[in-house]
Structure formats: C-alpha cells, structure tokens
Amino acid sequence: KAGVTQTPRYLIKTRGQQVTLSCSPISGHRSVSWYQQTPGQGLQFLFEYFSETQRNKGNFPGRFSGRQFSNSRSEMNVSTLELGDSALYLCASSFRDRGLEQYFGPGTRLTVT
Amino acid sequence: GENVEQHPSTLSVQEGDSAVIKCTYSDSASNYFPWYKQELGKGPQLIIDIRSNVGEKKDQRIAVTLNKTAKHFSLHITETQPEDSAVYFCAPDGSGNTGKLIFGQGTTLQVKP
Numbered sequence: 001k002a003g004v005t006q007t008p009r010y011l012i013k014t015r016g017q018q019v020t021l022s023c024s025p026i027s028g029h030r031s032v033s034w035y036q037q038t039p040g041q042g043l044q045f046l047f048e049y050f051s052e053t054q055r056n057k058g059n060f061p062g063r064f065s066g067r068q069f070s071n072s073r074s075e076m077n078v079s080t081l082e083l084g085d086s087a088l089y090l091c092a093s094s095f096r097d098r099g100l101e102q103y104f105g106p107g108t109r110l111t112v113t
Numbered sequence: 114g115e116n117v118e119q120h121p122s123t124l125s126v127q128e129g130d131s132a133v134i135k136c137t138y139s140d141s142a143s144n145y146f147p148w149y150k151q152e153l154g155k156g157p158q159l160i161i162d163i164r165s166n167v168g169e170k171k172d173q174r175i176a177v178t179l180n181k182t183a184k185h186f187s188l189h190i191t192e193t194q195p196e197d198s199a200v201y202f203c204a205p206d207g208s209g210n211t212g213k214l215i216f217g218q219g220t221t222l223q224v225k226p
Contacts, residue, residue, distance in 0.1 A: 004156075031211070031212050032212075033212040033213070033214075035216075042216055042217075042218055042219065043157070043202065043204075043216035044216075045207070045213045045214065045215070048211055048212025048213060049212075050211065050212065055211045055212060056207075056210050056211050056212050056213050058213070090156050090157070092156075094212065098145075098206075098211045098212070099211050099212030100145045100147075100206050100211075100212070100214070101145075101147070101159065101162065102147075102159065102212075102214060103159060104149075104156035104157045104158070104159075105156050106154075106155055106156045107156050
C-alpha cells in the first residue's frame with residue numbers, strides 16, 4: 001500500500017499571502033489529522049477530519065482552515081501568512097474510527113519570508 | 114489540561130546497550146499510548162502502541178510498558194543499533210477527542226557504534 005503523500009514538499013511564501021497544502025491518505029483511511037511542527041513548539045495538533053466533517057480542532061487562529069473531500073483527500077489552508085507560520089506541516093491518516101492509530105506523511109516544509 | 118512530558122531529552126548509548134524513554138501525561142482519561150520515531154527529513158513513524166487495558170506490549174527489540182495509575186508509559190529498546198538513532202516522541206491521545214494526539218517534546222537518541 002502506498003503511504004500518506006503530501007504536496008508540495010517545499011514551499012516559500014511571502015508574508016500576507018495564503019497557501020494551500022494537500023494530503024492524500026493511505027487507501028481506505030477515512031480520518032485525516034494535521035499537525036504543525038516547529039523547533040520551539042514541537043508537534044501541535046491543528047484539526048482532524050472524518051468523512052468530510054471536521055471533528056476536532058486545535059488551538060490555532062481562524063487563519064488556519066481545512067477540508068476533506070469525498071475520496072478522503074484533505075487540504076489545509078493558511079491565509080494572511082505570518083513569519084511564525086514557517087514550519088513543517090504534517091498530515092496523518094488513520095483507518096480507526098477515533099482516528100488514533102495515525103500514519104504520517106513526509107510533511108510540507110513551509111517557509112514564510 | 115493536557116500536559117505530556119518526556120525524559121530524558123537526549124540519550125546517548127553504546128551499540129548493543131538498552132535505552133529507556135519515559136513519558137508522563139496528565140489526563141487520566143487518555144486511553145491510547147503510541148511511540149513515534151522521526152528521522153531527519155521524514156515524518157514520524159509509528160513504532161509501537163498500547164491501549165489502556167494492556168500493561169505491556171513487545172515487538173522484537175521494542176517494548177512499551179504502561180502504568181495508568183501513575184500516568185506514565187515507557188519505551189524500551191534492547192540491543193540498540195546505529196539505525197535506532199533518531200528522535201522519539203510519545204503521543205497519548207487527547208481524552209475524549211478524536212484524531213488528536215498530544216506529542217511530548219521528543220528524545221534524541223544517539224547510538225554510538
């Protein structure tokens with residue numbers, strides 16, 4: 001089975017712009033979770049989707065949003081980028097109903113200048 | 114609140130020795146306790162997990178033990194090899210939450226040949 005794929009792998013954006021990141025889960029997995037990883041804050045939960053519905057959301061501002069499509073693929077969007085949004089954005093998928101046995105993709109490295 | 118602490122933050126061992134990393138969590142309602150390994154440039158890899166109704170689980174050289182009363186669980190790696198060198202994270206689930214793992218700060222393990 002193919003693993004979780006994320007595109008693009010690297011991205012450079014300017015402050016004030018917006019960005020969309022994409023995640024394709026493992027075939028058959030219906031839960032997709034997103035995390036932000038930074039040296040200072042570590043790995044922090046952003047949100048989780050299951051069957052196109054957001055079931056859970058972390059403590060991030062409304063500039064961070066996401067969605068899930070009927071084929072379980074997911075996107076996350078960050079609007080009005082700030083320098084502090086520079087991070088590795090990780091997507092994880094799970095076939096478990098509570099979305100806990102998570103398998104991660106390689107991440108998208110976002111740099112905001 | 115949700116608080117997860119890992120110790121030690123760095124660990125250096127000789128090849129063939131054992132390594133133990135401990136994770137303490139605050140939420141007594143957590144029921145799922147995984148360990149992840151992250152190598153440079155990659156996403157976290159699930160290496161072993163345990164549920165709250167089990168005290169110990171082994172998979173070849175890796176084991177996880179859980180003490181739910183004391184709210185801590187540990188990763189044990191025996192006969193360490195240089196390829197075990199990586200950052201290890203514990204990530205208990207956020208109680209009652211779907212798809213949300215609370216990551217510890219990480220432990221950098223170095224195995225010297």
